[in-house]
Amino acid sequence: MQISTVLKTKGASVATIDRDATVAAAVAEMARHNVGALVVSSDGRTVEGIISERDVTRALDSFGGALLVKPVRTIMSREVRTVSPEEEVESLAVMMTEHRIRHVPVLEDGALAGVVSIGDVVKSRIEELEQDREALFKYIDAR
Numbered sequence: 001m002q003i004s005t006v007l008k009t010k011g012a013s014v015a016t017i018d019r020d021a022t023v024a025a026a027v028a029e030m031a032r033h034n035v036g037a038l039v040v041s042s043d044g045r046t047v048e049g050i051i052s053e054r055d056v057t058r059a060l061d062s063f064g065g066a067l068l069v070k071p072v073r074t075i076m077s078r079e080v081r082t083v084s085p086e087e088e089v090e091s092l093a094v095m096m097t098e099h100r101i102r103h104v105p106v107l108e109d110g111a112l113a114g115v116v117s118i119g120d121v122v123k124s125r126i127e128e129l130e131q132d133r134e135a136l137f138k139y140i141d142a143r
Helices: 003-010 023-033 053-069 089-099 118-142
Strands: 037-040 049-052 103-108 111-117
Touching: 003 089, 003 111, 003 118, 023 037, 023 053, 037 111, 049 053, 049 103, 089 103, 089 118, 111 118
Parallel strands: none
Antiparallel strands: 037 049, 103 111
């Protein structure tokens, strides 16, 4: 299954935040959108970084409560792995596992086209397995 199929199912909306916004604002946006990460983007099309719950948690250890007033750019992940809509979900799952990442922006022609989470990957794999199971039952019943 291609990543484009996952985006068609879940939608292509992406929660973003500006690099100069505070970490408190990022936390509020994650809660508002019910997501575990935000793409850091000044224009909603380019990926400058990503900030996740994990980034916030780790930074709390270093900065304590002062973290909340720091800008997102202070703790965002700058090296962001991305995928294209044509890539296969299976290869994305491998990348996410190898690099221990849970959110991957999708770029189409260099512009932000969506985000796929590990939950989206698991859901798509379950759907594929269910389709395979149903096909096998139909095959067995036809014999």
